[in-house]
Each structure stands twice: as C-alpha cells, then as structure tokens.
Amino acid sequence: MDHSKKIVNYINIAHFIDHYAMLIFAAAVIVIAPTFHMSYGDLLPYATPGFIAFGAGSLLSGWLGDKWSRRNMIGIFFIGMGLALVGIAFIHTPMQLGVMLFAVGVVASIYHPVGTAMLVSNVDKLGKELGINGMWGNFGVASSALVTGVINQYFGWRAAFWLPGSLVLVIGLMFLYDIPKSADKVSKKSAAGTARVPKSVMAWVVASLVITIIASSITFNSVTVALPKIFQERLSALTSNTAVLGAITFLVYLFGSVSQYVIGNLLDKHSLKSVFLPLALVVVPALFLASTMTDYGLILLTIVIIVAVFGQVTVNDTMLGKYTVDEWRGRAYSARFFLGFTAAGLSVGLVSILYNQGGFDLMLKSIAGLGFITILGALIFPREKDHIS
Known part of the structure; x- marks a missing residue:
C-alpha cells in the first residue's frame, strides 16, 4: 500500500475519532452528573468551552499545518486526543472535567483544517474521497451515543473515556510509525489546482x-x-x-x-x-x-x-x-x-x-x-x- 492510500485511511479514521470524541460527554453526562450531586442542566455547560475551542482553534491549527507540518499535527491530534480522553477518566471535580473537555476541544480542532487539507493533497478523485471521508465522520456521530451508552451501562462512565482514549493512543503511534515526515510533500496524485475558471x-x-x-x-x-x-x-x-x-x-x-x-x-x-x-x-x-x-x-x-x-x-x-x-x-x-x-x-x-x-x-x-x-x-x-x- 502506497503512502497516499495509508494517509487517506488514517485521515478517515481520524474523522471518525474527532466526532466520536466530541460527543462522548453528551452521552455520559447523565451518568456523571449524579456522581457530583449535580443535575444534567448544571453539568452540561462545563462542555461549552470545549465546543468553542473546537471551532475557534481551527484557525491556529490550519496555520500550523501549512507553516510547520500536517503529518506532525495529525500525530499530535491522535496522541493528544488519546491522552485527553484517558485524562478525563481520572478527574474528581467538575472544574477538572471542564478543563479536560476544553483540552479535547482544542485537540479536536486540529482535524478538520489539517486532515481535510492532507486528504485533498493525496487523492486524485477529490469528490469521491471527500464523500467517503464525510461518511466516516457521520459514523462517528452516530456511534458515539450508542457505544458510550453500552460502556456506561456495563463498565462505568470512566471507561467510556479511557477505553477509546487508549485505542486512539495506539492508532496515533501506528500513524507516526507508518507515515514518514516526507508525507508533507505534495503528492503527484493531488487533486490540487484542477479547477478551471478565469x-x-x-x-x-x-x-x-x-x-x-x-x-x-x-x-x-x-x-x-x-x-x-x-x-x-x-x-x-x-x-x-x-x-x-x-x-x-x-x-x-x-x-x-x-x-x-x-x-x-x-x-x-x-x-x-x-x-x-x-x-x-x-x-x-x-x-x-x-x-x-x-x-x-x-x-x-x-x-x-x-x-x-x-x-x-x-x-x-x-x-x-x-x-x-x-x-x-x-x-x-x-x-x-x-x-x-x-x-x-x-x-x-x-x-x-x-x-x-x-x-x-x-x-x-x-x-x-x-x-x-x-x-x-x-x-x-x-x-x-x-x-x-
């Protein structure tokens, strides 16, 4: 398998992880709130800074991807997301939870500007590959509540964070091993510049x-x-x-x-x-x-x-x-x-x-x-x- 195909596969997996991770808390909050003697409505706002960071952080992430390294930024995404999710499993106060959810949002902001740009640079059929990539993201949205609910039921809410977090860390190490630093060079297969308008x-x-x-x-x-x-x-x-x-x-x-x-x-x-x-x-x-x-x-x-x-x-x-x-x-x-x-x-x-x-x-x-x-x-x-x- 050539590097471009490997990159596309990892970028698709990252899209799934990005949306899955951002919605774990939405499914787990109903279980977490009683442990802090709080209501659903009282604890839910602690996720707000993370969602703000998810959008606002994309400006810096895209700039770093272009000026520094998209490959390294995606590596940071995988490792950072894994550590942030595992970290939530060890929180003991609502404030600690809010800080860690903010960290998840900051790391999650890396994916869309950097991952999408990296995908585009490594495909020839742009529309098809972006469509497939979109499906991976949607499956992350659809499966997050379902899987988190099952883990909550049988293993507790902390496992709902450290289990996927551990898996993401493993995927991140595989990405850094499989994808060389040379991946930042524009592929000859790139769909860049195919548009033709005056x-x-x-x-x-x-x-x-x-x-x-x-x-x-x-x-x-x-x-x-x-x-x-x-x-x-x-x-x-x-x-x-x-x-x-x-x-x-x-x-x-x-x-x-x-x-x-x-x-x-x-x-x-x-x-x-x-x-x-x-x-x-x-x-x-x-x-x-x-x-x-x-x-x-x-x-x-x-x-x-x-x-x-x-x-x-x-x-x-x-x-x-x-x-x-x-x-x-x-x-x-x-x-x-x-x-x-x-x-x-x-x-x-x-x-x-x-x-x-x-x-x-x-x-x-x-x-x-x-x-x-x-x-x-x-x-x-x-x-x-x-x-x-």
Missing part, C-alpha cells in the same frame, strides 16, 4: 463559498439539532416509543451519510455548479412542505432535506479543495471550518427562539427562507471551463 471571476468563487458556508451551516445544524424533537412531536400518530423514534432518526441520517458518497462521485464526473445548484434548489420547497407535514410524509421529506444538506457539506469541501493551492489549503480550510462551526453554533439559539415563537412550523419555514441565500451562492458560482468527465 482569474477574473475568482471573486465570485470566494463570495459564493462564504455565502454558502454560512447559510448551509446554519441550515445543517438547525435541522440536525431539531430533528429528534420534530419526530417526537410530528410522528406521535405512528409511535411514541423512543427507541423506534431513535431508529427512524438513525435511518434518516444513514441516507445523509450515503448521499455524501453519491454526491462526491457526481462531483468527479460533473461540474461543481451542475451538482451544487440542484441541491440548493431542493432544500427550500422541502423545508416549506415539511413545516406542516406529519407521519410518513414527514419522514420522506426529512430524508430529502438531510440528503441535500449533507450533500452540501461535500460540495463545500470540494469547492475549497479545487480552488486553493496546496501551500494555503490548511489556512483556507481553517477559515471554512471557523465560519461553519461559528454559524452552526448560532443555529442552536436560533432554533430555540423560533420554536418558542411559533413551534416547528415557524422554525422550518424560517430555515427555508435562509435556503434562498444558498441558492444565491449557487447561482453566482461560475462554471468551470473544459470540465473533464
């Missing part, structure tokens, strides 16, 4: 990217945050069983994960705009219709919405990969994820405000209105010249 319209590329990242990130996070509660309210005629509702939610997300692979392959065969615009167009009417829908109709519409918004993530990352030179790619991705995670963070408050004012009817219609901004971003995006299918 320099005169690059301003439109940048404008489209910024508009799309902000609008689609708010849409993505608003829908994913609200979906479990939407199903609880709107599927009551079908079932009130929380396990069944959880299974339906997982199924919908599964469609989203698969869509990233499909969209990624389409991006390798067709121009960005020809994939970008239909995805943007389908979200608005689907959200409007879903605002008043219930039961099976709602499930079908949410599948359409999730497929489109998950697919948009792959489009955003592919756009950036194609239109940035390798020396700047880490910094470009750091700006992308800083913008995206900041916008996504704002969406939690947005969902709460809109829901309190008019329920999910108002919330979904408002997010649909926001979708017009993504359509604008797709419309102003220039067509590539001489696209090779």
Whole structure:
C-alpha cells in the first residue's frame, strides 16, 4: 500500500475519532452528573468551552499545518486526543472535567483544517474521497451515543473515556510509525489546482463559498439539532416509543451519510455548479412542505432535506479543495471550518427562539427562507471551463 492510500485511511479514521470524541460527554453526562450531586442542566455547560475551542482553534491549527507540518499535527491530534480522553477518566471535580473537555476541544480542532487539507493533497478523485471521508465522520456521530451508552451501562462512565482514549493512543503511534515526515510533500496524485475558471471571476468563487458556508451551516445544524424533537412531536400518530423514534432518526441520517458518497462521485464526473445548484434548489420547497407535514410524509421529506444538506457539506469541501493551492489549503480550510462551526453554533439559539415563537412550523419555514441565500451562492458560482468527465 502506497503512502497516499495509508494517509487517506488514517485521515478517515481520524474523522471518525474527532466526532466520536466530541460527543462522548453528551452521552455520559447523565451518568456523571449524579456522581457530583449535580443535575444534567448544571453539568452540561462545563462542555461549552470545549465546543468553542473546537471551532475557534481551527484557525491556529490550519496555520500550523501549512507553516510547520500536517503529518506532525495529525500525530499530535491522535496522541493528544488519546491522552485527553484517558485524562478525563481520572478527574474528581467538575472544574477538572471542564478543563479536560476544553483540552479535547482544542485537540479536536486540529482535524478538520489539517486532515481535510492532507486528504485533498493525496487523492486524485477529490469528490469521491471527500464523500467517503464525510461518511466516516457521520459514523462517528452516530456511534458515539450508542457505544458510550453500552460502556456506561456495563463498565462505568470512566471507561467510556479511557477505553477509546487508549485505542486512539495506539492508532496515533501506528500513524507516526507508518507515515514518514516526507508525507508533507505534495503528492503527484493531488487533486490540487484542477479547477478551471478565469482569474477574473475568482471573486465570485470566494463570495459564493462564504455565502454558502454560512447559510448551509446554519441550515445543517438547525435541522440536525431539531430533528429528534420534530419526530417526537410530528410522528406521535405512528409511535411514541423512543427507541423506534431513535431508529427512524438513525435511518434518516444513514441516507445523509450515503448521499455524501453519491454526491462526491457526481462531483468527479460533473461540474461543481451542475451538482451544487440542484441541491440548493431542493432544500427550500422541502423545508416549506415539511413545516406542516406529519407521519410518513414527514419522514420522506426529512430524508430529502438531510440528503441535500449533507450533500452540501461535500460540495463545500470540494469547492475549497479545487480552488486553493496546496501551500494555503490548511489556512483556507481553517477559515471554512471557523465560519461553519461559528454559524452552526448560532443555529442552536436560533432554533430555540423560533420554536418558542411559533413551534416547528415557524422554525422550518424560517430555515427555508435562509435556503434562498444558498441558492444565491449557487447561482453566482461560475462554471468551470473544459470540465473533464
């Protein structure tokens, strides 16, 4: 196996770990809180600094990856994450927990700007590989609550941190052994510089990217945050069983994960705009219709919405990969994820405000209105010249 393939495999595993690790506490907090004689609501805020660091830290991480070493930064990610997770197993006060969760967030911030840039530099079929990489991240999200719940039940909450932490440390040592320092050199297979548009319209590329990242990130996070509660309210005629509702939610997300692979392959065969615009167009009417829908109709519409918004993530990352030179790619991705995670963070408050004012009817219609901004971003995006299918 050549080094490029090994690098891609490790980067995919790192994406899984990144999202898995960030959500362990969300699943374990219900068990941890009573041990400190605290309520769920009292202990949950201790995770806030870590989530802020997850987004804000990406700016420094991307810069270090470009100026120093992406290979070493990913090595720090693996080893640092392993140590931080194992460290949480030894905390004794809420303040110690908050400090260690902050450490997890700082280390987690390394992955997206550095890992994505490293992936792009080692693949030839950019869309396909970014789609596969997105699936690994989504599997990390989906499995974290499930696996953490099982470990909590049978081994205790401390094991929910030190078991995966120990495994991550082993993977980190394997990465440093398998991947040489020469991996920082740009691979000949790199998908860098494959985009072909006149320099005169690059301003439109940048404008489209910024508009799309902000609008689609708010849409993505608003829908994913609200979906479990939407199903609880709107599927009551079908079932009130929380396990069944959880299974339906997982199924919908599964469609989203698969869509990233499909969209990624389409991006390798067709121009960005020809994939970008239909995805943007389908979200608005689907959200409007879903605002008043219930039961099976709602499930079908949410599948359409999730497929489109998950697919948009792959489009955003592919756009950036194609239109940035390798020396700047880490910094470009750091700006992308800083913008995206900041916008996504704002969406939690947005969902709460809109829901309190008019329920999910108002919330979904408002997010649909926001979708017009993504359509604008797709419309102003220039067509590539001489696209090779």
